[in-house]
Structure formats: C-alpha cells, structure tokens
Amino acid sequence: MEKSESAVAKLAQAAQATDNTENDESELPKVFDRTHLDDPRFEDYSKLLKPRPGADFSRVFPPKICSWAPCGTYPSPFKSNPERFNLGLSFVSDEETVLVDIIGHVTQPTASREFLRAGPREFISFHPKSVKAAIVTCGGLCPGINSVVREIYNTLHHLYGVEEIYGIPFGYRGFYSPDLEYIRLTDHNVSSIHHQGGSYLGSSRGGFDLKKIVDAIEDNNFNQVYIIGGDGTQRGALKIHDEVVRRKLKVSVVGIPKTIDNDIALIDKSFGFDTAVEEAQRAIRSAVVESKSAQNGIGLVKLMGRSSGYIAMYATLASHDVDICLIPEVSFILEGSCGLLEYIRSLLKRKGHCVIVVAEGAGMDLLKDEVDMSKRDASGNIKMPDIGLFLKDRIIAWFTEQVRMEITLKYIDPTYMIRSIPANASDCLMCGLLAQSAVHSAMAGRGGFTIGVINTQYSIIPMHELSSRGRIKVDVNSRMWHRVLATTEQPDFRA
Numbered sequence: 067m068e069k070s071e072s073a074v075a076k077l078a079q080a081a082q083a084t085d086n087t088e089n090d091e092s093e094l095p096k097v098f099d100r101t102h103l104d105d106p107r108f109e110d111y112s113k114l115l116k117p118r119p120g121a122d123f124s125r126v127f128p129p130k131i132c133s134w135a136p137c138g139t140y141p142s143p144f145k146s147n148p149e150r151f152n153l154g155l156s157f158v159s160d161e162e163t164v165l166v167d168i169i170g171h172v173t174q175p176t177a178s179r180e181f182l183r184a185g186p187r188e189f190i191s192f193h194p195k196s197v198k199a200a201i202v203t204c205g206g207l208c209p210g211i212n213s214v215v216r217e218i219y220n221t222l223h224h225l226y227g228v229e230e231i232y233g234i235p236f237g238y239r240g241f242y243s244p245d246l247e248y249i250r251l252t253d254h255n256v257s258s259i260h261h262q263g264g265s266y267l268g269s270s271r272g273g274f275d276l277k278k279i280v281d282a283i284e285d286n287n288f289n290q291v292y293i294i295g296g297d298g299t300q301r302g303a304l305k306i307h308d309e310v311v312r313r314k315l316k317v318s319v320v321g322i323p324k325t326i327d328n329d330i331a332l333i334d335k336s337f338g339f340d341t342a343v344e345e346a347q348r349a350i351r352s353a354v355v356e357s358k359s360a361q362n363g364i365g366l367v368k369l370m371g372r373s374s375g376y377i378a379m380y381a382t383l384a385s386h387d388v389d390i391c392l393i394p395e396v397s398f399i400l401e402g403s404c405g406l407l408e409y410i411r412s413l414l415k416r417k418g419h420c421v422i423v424v425a426e427g428a429g430m431d432l433l434k435d436e437v438d439m440s441k442r443d444a445s446g447n448i449k450m451p452d453i454g455l456f457l458k459d460r461i462i463a464w465f466t467e468q469v470r471m472e473i474t475l476k477y478i479d480p481t482y483m484i485r486s487i488p489a490n491a492s493d494c495l496m497c498g499l500l501a502q503s504a505v506h507s508a509m510a511g512r513g514g515f516t517i518g519v520i521n522t523q524y525s526i527i528p529m530h531e532l533s534s535r536g537r538i539k540v541d542v543n544s545r546m547w548h549r550v551l552a553t554t555e556q557p558d559f560r561a
C-alpha cells in the first residue's frame with residue numbers, strides 16, 4: 067500500500083477537511099460513538115474486572131478524560147498500518163497490570179497495589195490532528211531531560227502524526243510570563259538535543275500560579291500537557307489536572323518524574339540517577355588517588371542529596387573505595403571515642419589514607435545553628451549550609467590543633483558536574499521508554515497520571531498515588547544500607 071493511502075493519511079485528510087477543531091471530531095472515522103458520558107463503557111475499567119481469586123489486589127487506575135469531557139474513539143494509526151508501525155503488533159490492553167509488591171512470603175496471602183501497564187493502545191481518544199501538545203521541564207537539572215523532551219516530540223509527531231508540539235520555556239512560569247515565548251518544536255530544533263546536558267527548554271524553581279497556568283492551557287488550546295519534574299513539580303501537575311477536570315477541559319495532564327536524587331516513591335529509579343552515580347565515580351576516584359598519594363591523606367567528596375542519601379549510597383557501593391558514607395538519614399557525631407574524627411584517625415593509622423563521601427543534607431543537626439529557615443529558594447526549599455566545607459574545616463582543625471598530626475585533606479565538590487551531563491546509555495533508554503509510554507497513555511485518553519518504572523515495567527501511576535507519598539528517604543533498616551555498612555565497614559557514629 068502506498069504511504070499516502072495509509073490510514074494515517076486518511077485520518078489526516080479527514081481531519082484537515084474538517085478544519086482541525088475538536089468540535090469536528092464527529093466528522094472523523096470513529097470505531098464506536100463514545101461521546102455519551104453515561105455510556106457504561108466509560109466507567110473505570112478496573113471496576114469491571116473481577117477480583118483475582120485468593121488475592122487481595124488493589125487496582126489503582128488513572129481516570130479517562132471521557133469521564134469529564136466528550137472524547138471520540140479512533141483506531142490507533144499502528145492498528146491500520148501494520149506494515150509501517152510494528153507497534154501495532156504489541157498493543158497493550160487495559161487488562162494488563164503491574165504489581166507493586168512482588169516479594170512474597172509463603173505464610174502470607176499475596177497482596178499488592180496494581181497499576182495499569184503502559185504501552186500503545188489499540189484505540190485512541192485523540193485524533194492526532196486535533197492534538198496540541200505542550201512540554202515543560204521544572205525544578206533542578208538532571209541528565210536525560212532533553213532525551214525525554216525529544217522522544218515525546220518524536221513519538222507524537224513521527225508515530226502518531228501530531229503536528230503542533232510546543233516547549234514551554236523555563237518551567238511553570240513559562241506558561242504565562244509575557245516576556246517568554248513558547249518554542250514550536252520541530253525535527254530541526256530537537257534533532258541533537260539528547261546529546262546536550264541540561265534542559266533545552268530551560269527550567270526553573272518557583273513560579274507556580276495555578277490559575278494563570280490553566281488559563282494559558284485553555285487559551286492556547288493545549289490538550290496534552292507533559293510535565294517533567296520532581297516531587298514539587300508533580301504536586302503542581304496534580305493541581306493542574308484537578309483544575310482541568312473542574313473546568314471540564316479535554317486535556318490530558320501527564321507527569322514524568324525527574325529528580326537527580328532518586329527519591330520518588332513507588333518507582334524503581336528516576337532517569338538520570340544512573341548517570342549521576344557514574345559521574346560521581348570520577349570524583350571518588352580522584353579522591354582515592356589524592357588520598358593515597360599523600361601521607362595521612364584524606365579525600366572528601368560532597369555529593370548531591372538535600373533530603374535523601376541515594377546518590378551517596380549508590381556511589382559508595384559502586385566505587386568499593388569509600389571508607390565512610392554520610393547521609394541525611396543517619397545522624398553522626400564528630401567528637402568522642404565513637405565520633406567520626408576518632409574513626410578517621412584509626413583509618414589513617416591502619417591504612418594510611420581514607421575516603422569520605424558526604425551527601426549535602428547530611429549532618430544538619432551539627433549545623434542547626436547555621437540553618438536559617440527563612441532562607442529558601444523560589445520553590446520553598448530551605449537553603450542549607452555547606453556540610454562539605456564544614457567537615458573539611460573541622461577535620462583539619464581537629465588533627466592540627468588537638469591531635470597535632472599532619473594530614474593532607476583534599477575536598478572535591480562535583481555537585482553540579484554530576485547533573486549537567488547528558489544521560490548515559492541506560493538512562494537514555496529509560497528516557498525514551500518513559501516518553502513513549504507517556505504519549506501512548508495520553509493518546510489513549512488517560513489523564514492525571516505519571517509514568518514510572520515499577521519492577522522493571524513501565525506503568526501508569528495516578529498522580530495522587532505519588533503526591534500522597536511525598537519524597538522517600540533511604541531506609542536505614544534496608545538491605546541496601548546494610549550493604550553500605552558491610553562494604554565500608556564504617557561503625558555507627560552515634561554516641
């Protein structure tokens with residue numbers, strides 16, 4: 067079959083012939099007429115499924131837009147053109163779910179929350195020519211943001227045939243700031259952004275104004291809004307979704323979790339985290355070299371992690387060279403026989419050198435007098451004093467003034483270097499799949515959801531499921547933290 071005769075082309079012709087507006091969807095080929103909101107088929111599919119025998123499963127599916135705004139139903143372009151779109155061979159149905167809790171116990175009944183599995187659907191709720199998409203990136207940088215933006219564009223444009231895709235500049239404020247212009251995304255301007263670190267669209271903290279943002283969405287006729295950001299951003303995305311539902315707008319609000327800190331609940335890992343941990347190895351290796359090359363050498367590396375120590379923990383485990391790992395979740399004391407300083411002295415005596423990794427949020431109780439709760443960034447995050455510099459000064463002072471021992475301490479702070487680089491291969495892969503999953507789910511008419519990887523499966527998570535859980539922290543009773551203690555052999559620095 068000639069490409070011009072493909073189903074996509076036919077859909078496109080039909081759409082153009084009807085002036086591309088939502089109201090003209092009635093002119094487009096439809097599989098069934100699902101525009102009546104009282105149609106029982108609009109019900110959340112999860113309610114129609116029978117419970118699994120002998121199991122306590124809790125299905126949590128995101129809403130379908132057709133439950134608050136009229137939608138059509140169209141065949142996926144992959145369905146009617148299998149020779150071009152192999153994806154049509156692997157449709158995912160709304161009966162496929164992903165279990166959150168997969169570790170069982172022989173004496174316990176199986177029970178788990180259960181989310182919808184992401185993937186292309188056989189039928190879609192947006193005619194591709196009626197889609198006007200917006201993509202926004204908020205919060206701190208993270209490797210892979212550009213890969214996500216580019217793949218959302220590519221999936222919308224090249225797989226579904228969507229023409230109008232815009233980037234919102236500099237985070238939430240970009241929706242409404244008069245001095246900022248939306249960026250029309252094209253093959254040309256996104257072609258190589260995945261090779262660059264940072265955000266091609268720009269990002270920012272603060273600037274969340276619900277009314278102005280949803281007014282902008284409504285005034286500009288955006289009907290798919292992809293929001294890439296961390297916990298704060300996702301909380302904002304849920305508010306936008308709720309307001310969209312309140313106004314009964316046919317808009318799919320989609321979250322893609324982003325944070326370098328990997329502290330988002332439920333999901334296996336956030337994109338960019340692997341890359342950051344890998345880049346942190348370079349700093350740790352430098353610290354090892356410096357410390358080993360000096361008499362009584364100490365290498366001190368500060369890594370990101372304002373409220374959680376995942377980067378420090380994984381970087382420590384990956385390096386196998388770290389003697390002490392300090393994270394926000396575990397308090398420590400400096401002085402005394404159980405203190406950090408005495409332990410450093412014992413390491414120098416035993417090994418001649420030592421390497422310390424400290425997460426930026428560690429030891430805040432030691433710095434509590436310096437924490438000024440009124441000093442916050444635009445998103446309300448507390449500006450914290452520098453634990454790395456504090457430790458450096460205290461260690462040098464203690465050895466010089468109290469122990470009277472000559473040491474060489476090299477302090478390495480790669481903070482922004484680990485997040486400003488492009489994503490590594492495994493993160494690039496994840497970014498691509500997250501973006502594709504996000505687009506497939508939005509095209510299928512879901513709204514108010516976040517895409518995440520759960521037990522290696524790409525899943526559609528209702529936004530409130532993430533927002534209600536907030537940021538997670540390292541569990542100091544977990545096997546992972548116990549592995550850190552086993553690898554470093556560090557003691558408990560608590561009195």
Ligand SMILES: Nc1ncnc2c1ncn2[C@@H]1O[C@H](COP(=O)(O)OP(=O)(O)O)[C@@H](O)[C@H]1O
Pocket residue numbers: 204205206237238239270271272273274295296297298299300301302303305324325444445447
């Ligand atoms: N509770 C919230 N409700 C609405 N918007 C929020 C909330 N918290 C943060 N935001 C907005 O989300 C964006 C990013 O938040 P921030 O905390 O800086 O980064 P991250 O999303 O990575 O956690 C900012 O524009 C901020 O104004």
Ligand SMILES: O=P(O)(O)OC[C@H]1O[C@](O)(COP(=O)(O)O)[C@@H](O)[C@@H]1O
Pocket residue numbers: 204205206207208296297324325326327370371372373426443
């Ligand atoms: O200096 P900035 O840009 O505020 O970013 C620093 C902070 O951002 C973080 O990386 C987390 O923020 P995000 O969740 O936005 O990625 C922290 O670990 C770090 O303290």
Ligand SMILES: [Mg+2]
Pocket residue numbers: 205296297298
């Ligand atoms: Mg945050």
